[in-house]
Amino acid sequence: MTREESSGVRDVAVVAFAQTDVLRTTDELSEVEMLMPVLHSVLDRTGLKTADIGFTCSGSSDYLAGRAFSFTLALDGVGAWPPIAESHVEMDGAWALYEAWTKLLTGDADTALVYAYGKSSPGSVRDVLTRQLDPYYVAPLWPDSVALAALQARALIDAGDTDEPALAAIGARSRRVATLNSRAQLRGSVPQGEYVVRPLRTGDCPPVGDGAAAVILAAGERARELCSRPAWIRGIDHRIEAHALGVRDLTDSPSTRLAAQKAGVFERPVDTAELHAPFSSQEVVLRKALRLDDSVRVNLSGGPLAANPMMAAGLVRIGEAAARIHRGESDRALAHATSGPCLQQNLVAVLEGEPR
Amino acid sequence: MSKEPVAVVGIGQTKHVAARRDVSIAGLVREAAQRALADAELTWADIDAVVIGKAPDFFEGVMMPELYLADALGAVGKPMLRVHTAGSVGGSTALVAANLVAARVHGTVLTLAFEKQSESNAMWGLSLPIPFQQPLLAGAGGFFAPHVRAYMRRSGAPDTVGSLVAYKDRRNALKNPYAHLHEHDITLEKVQASPMLWDPIRYSETCPSSDGACAMVLTDRAGAARAPRPPAWMLGGAMRSEPTLFAGKDAVSPQAGKDCAADVYRQAGVTDPRRDIDAVEMYVPFSWYEPMWLENLGFADEGEGWKLTEAGVTELDGDLPVNMSGGVLSTNPIGASGMIRFAEAALQVRGQAGEHQVERARTVLGHAYGGGSQFFSMWLVGASAPQS
Numbered sequence: 001m002t003r004e005e006s007s008g009v010r011d012v013a014v015v016a017f018a019q020t021d022v023l024r025t026t027d028e029l030s031e032v033e034m035l036m037p038v039l040h041s042v043l044d045r046t047g048l049k050t051a052d053i054g055f056t057c058s059g060s061s062d063y064l065a066g067r068a069f070s071f072t073l074a075l076d077g078v079g080a081w082p083p084i085a086e087s088h089v090e091m092d093g094a095w096a097l098y099e100a101w102t103k104l105l106t107g108d109a110d111t112a113l114v115y116a117y118g119k120s121s122p123g124s125v126r127d128v129l130t131r132q133l134d135p136y137y138v139a140p141l142w143p144d145s146v147a148l149a150a151l152q153a154r155a156l157i158d159a160g161d162t163d164e165p166a167l168a169a170i171g172a173r174s175r176r177v178a179t180l181n182s183r184a185q186l187r188g189s190v191p192q193g194e195y196v197v198r199p200l201r202t203g204d205c206p207p208v209g210d211g212a213a214a215v216i217l218a219a220g221e222r223a224r225e226l227c228s229r230p231a232w233i234r235g236i237d238h239r240i241e242a243h244a245l246g247v248r249d250l251t252d253s254p255s256t257r258l259a260a261q262k263a264g265v266f267e268r269p270v271d272t273a274e275l276h277a278p279f280s281s282q283e284v285v286l287r288k289a290l291r292l293d294d295s296v297r298v299n300l301s302g303g304p305l306a307a308n309p310m311m312a313a314g315l316v317r318i319g320e321a322a323a324r325i326h327r328g329e330s331d332r333a334l335a336h337a338t339s340g341p342c343l344q345q346n347l348v349a350v351l352e353g354e355p356r
Numbered sequence: 357m358s359k360e361p362v363a364v365v366g367i368g369q370t371k372h373v374a375a376r377r378d379v380s381i382a383g384l385v386r387e388a389a390q391r392a393l394a395d396a397e398l399t400w401a402d403i404d405a406v407v408i409g410k411a412p413d414f415f416e417g418v419m420m421p422e423l424y425l426a427d428a429l430g431a432v433g434k435p436m437l438r439v440h441t442a443g444s445v446g447g448s449t450a451l452v453a454a455n456l457v458a459a460r461v462h463g464t465v466l467t468l469a470f471e472k473q474s475e476s477n478a479m480w481g482l483s484l485p486i487p488f489q490q491p492l493l494a495g496a497g498g499f500f501a502p503h504v505r506a507y508m509r510r511s512g513a514p515d516t517v518g519s520l521v522a523y524k525d526r527r528n529a530l531k532n533p534y535a536h537l538h539e540h541d542i543t544l545e546k547v548q549a550s551p552m553l554w555d556p557i558r559y560s561e562t563c564p565s566s567d568g569a570c571a572m573v574l575t576d577r578a579g580a581a582r583a584p585r586p587p588a589w590m591l592g593g594a595m596r597s598e599p600t601l602f603a604g605k606d607a608v609s610p611q612a613g614k615d616c617a618a619d620v621y622r623q624a625g626v627t628d629p630r631r632d633i634d635a636v637e638m639y640v641p642f643s644w645y646e647p648m649w650l651e652n653l654g655f656a657d658e659g660e661g662w663k664l665t666e667a668g669v670t671e672l673d674g675d676l677p678v679n680m681s682g683g684v685l686s687t688n689p690i691g692a693s694g695m696i697r698f699a700e701a702a703l704q705v706r707g708q709a710g711e712h713q714v715e716r717a718r719t720v721l722g723h724a725y726g727g728g729s730q731f732f733s734m735w736l737v738g739a740s741a742p743q744s
Contacts, residue, residue: 062414063414068482071440073600080597087452088440089439105459105461135421240431255433258433
């Protein structure tokens with residue numbers, strides 16, 4: 001008897017993952033052109049066609065595209081004909097995956113295609129992100145994303161949770177392991193660089209880049225048919241915190257901790273973690289909230305410090321964690337995605353491969 | 357495997373107006389949310405998750421406003437999802453929230469959609485030029501007018517039908533205290549004498565720009581049993597999308613709309629929508645879309661929709677009332693407009709629609725569409741819980 005039959009709850013797995021190279025600029029490509037090879041690649045991995053997919057969900061941002069309804073033309077790239085069951089979140093693709101997961105749980109679909117993309121290169125992403133702050137009291141001051149992260153880093157240093165050399169080591173490690181990830185934007189020994197906003201140096205901040213990612217989910221036996229070692233989603237949850245930085249303890253991430261607890265992270269140790277920590281200081285916060293010790297391999301892909309395609313970087317974390325399970329390099333992995341200034345909103349998923 | 361039945365136990369709207377200068381975006385959404393909670397006799401603590409939707413962020417000039425709105429919607433410490441599916445978003449948002457309940461991920465979910473168009477300029481937001489991409493041609497009217505003209509040619513409808521729809525919807529709006537346009541001196545002659553904007557669409561046959569929000573509390577069977585007022589039960593819900601630009605697209609009656617309706621009817625066991633459905637809240641931003649969607653949704657054969665409108669079937673006291681609330685033609689906070697359709701459908705089957713209540717409305721359809729007629733979301737709600 002499968003777990004599905006015994007409990008009435010469906011098991012859902014990530015069965016395929018594909019991503020683009022993350023590049024500093026992709027002037028010659030539209031978003032649709034950037035996305036299409038990834039869609040073809042992820043479908044090829046399972047042998048599925050668009051018409052075979054039960055539900056499609058995407059994540060992207062009009063503000064990055066500089067245009068209202070920017071996601072509508074991406075849909076043309078999916079090939080939505082005959083018409084498809086489809087939805088979109090104006091969030092990182094990790095949340096699109098969450099929506100697709102709930103859709104599969106209802107039994108309305110057995111497979112789902114999830115994709116996300118973002119081009120940060122056409123504008124100044126530091127300036128663009130100020131537009132997501134409180135529009136009346138904060139956004140008019142244009143505090144940029146690095147300045148806000150620097151406030152958080154300063155709070156951590158003041159609290160004795162880290163220091164500048166420790167932060168530098170996080171950046172160096174991320175880019176060193178990224179040598180093994182051909183998709184990453186910054187690889188190899190990259191100097192820590194000058195201060196961008198004290199105490200954060202270039203090496204503490206994510207590169208600005210363009211990229212896309214896609215994942216296929218499947219439920220129950222369908223997952224086993226499509227993938228020799230499915231990455232089962234054992235739990236997934238996300239939580240948001242207050243927006244105003246003044247009412248948050250920036251040295252902690254209660255929303256990550258709560259999401260992790262609801263997702264079952266603390267029930268058994270994980271061997272691998274892919275953390276969406278765009279700034280080195282945020283990895284410190286997340287490691288504490290997720291109780292990750294040195295036995296856990298963190299961001300073997302290089303993480304967001306090596307490649308941070310806006311709106312896709314969270315979905316990439318889930319995809320990278322799942323791909324390790326597919327390849328037999330992990331048995332129980334944690335994937336994390338974030339959104340908003342200073343880790344305001346956080347999603348945590350636990351993925352498992354069946355015993356070998 | 358069975359889905360949890362989903363019930364609507366709380367509905368709240370703001371009074372929709374051209375500009376709510378007295379409240380911030382946060383104040384606006386909180387007003388609708390608090391009314392929905394009050395209707396359900398629940399508190400913020402009873403809500404497990406928040407699902408919020410709106411149309412493009414450029415309409416207010418705030419990127420991902422749900423981050424800023426987390427506090428105002430009591431979402432701190434909870435899951436919060438942000439949906440965006442163009443004009444259909446209000447409907448899609450409700451369906452995403454409903455799926456959380458149906459999947460038994462959460463017991464009680466607050467869902468809300470809004471637009472505060474006065475904060476910025478929607479026409480500007482729709483007209484940003486981007487290389488290599490088709491613009492929406494200076495607002496929505498310019499995009500949709502040729503499709504209306506195509507419908508008229510194809511169906512042979514007389515050119516008076518559009519004004520009949522507008523005249524009906526504006527009169528219905530007079531009975532709805534939340535509607536934006538309350539034109540007490542409206543006459544058919546005034547609609548027909550209004551300026552031509554995008555031939556054949558006249559000024560009085562178009563939707564206004566509104567500030568407004570709509571919220572619903574969705575819950576499971578146990579939550580419905582505790583509800584103080586009759587719940588509306590979701591009998592079926594679906595989304596469908598098709599490409600914007602391709603040669604095979606029928607812009608007059610898109611296949612995605614037909615497929616979406618067929619899925620909803622299948623879930624609800626509806627075999628003859630004209631007989632089985634009592635009333636419709638339909639997304640009609642330009643008057644001619646009423647007869648067009650009557651056909652697309654299966655209430656009339658192809659080319660016959662306008663005859664229902666002309667015969668008065670869709671009037672408030674007709675055999676198949678359409679847009680009892682006044683519809684999008686009377687109230688259009690774009691991101692919220694789809695959810696208002698869904699919520700008004702629920703109000704009808706709960707018997708709580710006040711002066712625009714339809715007698716014996718037991719099964720009512722809520723409908724929304726968006727983009728270049730490429731995104732559709734619909735739900736059918738009933739006064740009784742679904743079978744099985």
